[in-house]
Amino acid sequence: MRADAERSTARILEAAETVLADNPNASLERIGDVAGVARATVHRRFASRQALLDALSERLNDRYLLVMEQAKVETAPPVIALHRASEIVFDLKISYRFSITLASAPSREVQDGLELLFTRLQAEGAIAVASPSWCRRVYLALMGEVYLLPDDAPELADAGGRAGLLVKTVLGALGGR
Amino acid sequence: MRADAERSTARILEAAETVLADNPNASLERIGDVAGVARATVHRRFASRQALLDALSERLNDRYLLVMEQAKVETAPPVIALHRASEIVFDLKISYRFSITLASAPSREVQDGLELLFTRLQAEGAIAVASPSWCRRVYLALMGEVYLLPDDAPELADAGGRAGLLVKTVLGALGGR
DNA sequence: CTTAACTGCAACACATGAGTCTCGTTTAGG
């Protein structure tokens, strides 16, 4: 593939991410506009709307997998890993709303990583015993809320940023002392 | 308005509630089908799709206001009120997803009622100090998750039902001891 | 019973978005 084609693909994906985060029903026309590309080009790179959505899901999922790795979810002290993972996600400015709005739920792999993390938190006594899937759901729901908080919210200052607030809140929610 | 017309309106609203909860982009045709009514009749009762959505929002809001009243949010011991309100909402089987999926956020009145409740919880020391709007957001987010839990989830048994789990989780999340 | 209201059905017009194609122009890269 030629270099400019590759650039177009990247710009389309990026535009799709922001546009669809704002409105999951946005047209390909709109996505093309934001990407600075004709609608025909969107169709050239992605055979159908669904294909674009799939590519977007995969892209997001790859990022999440990278996050899990960077946060050392399997080896670092679990509270630290939880904080780190949260921090990275917020830094990535990943359009979180996209990943929940679309049917693109986190992949099995990402879910398993998260659930392992919560299992380790239980073993350490940082949270009460509960099914890992419930922990994961609570974590993601609270992440969504923290993500939407305005930058100047007092809670953020108190807890030392979004990651701090999220960790504090989720540990409390899951019965941590 | 004739009695059968009133019945139709009610059936349309009910169908819209369930159908749109499942898919916010469902067509009026689909809603009419579920209501057992021709699409034309939907248009006769509601001038436009937006008018139907507005009516639905108002309907939901009225129910929420009633819940606040029944739970004695302003006078009962706040933890009790929180539990009661949660219980009633779950009992109503209100399609919670609708009220968040659609732009139909809770009305100012309902929000104020909730925030008053959390202010009272703070005064009692049941939760840590935080902005009432943050408390409200956390509560509603967790309500959404509890709502989606399958009936046989172990967390539900442990906490004594959905309302119990929600109260326990939200109090913990907001720093309750 | 009688009538006015309600309904179902079918036919419209209209808008929007997906997907395809052509053609003339620009650009990357050997």
Next chain:
DNA sequence: CCTAAACGAGACTCATGTGTTGCAGTTAAG
């Protein structure tokens, strides 16, 4: 410099959903 690849622009088909209308049949209510 030359060519194949990529692009923009525009026209087109097709599908779906909204909103409207007319009409014949049904039902509520005085």
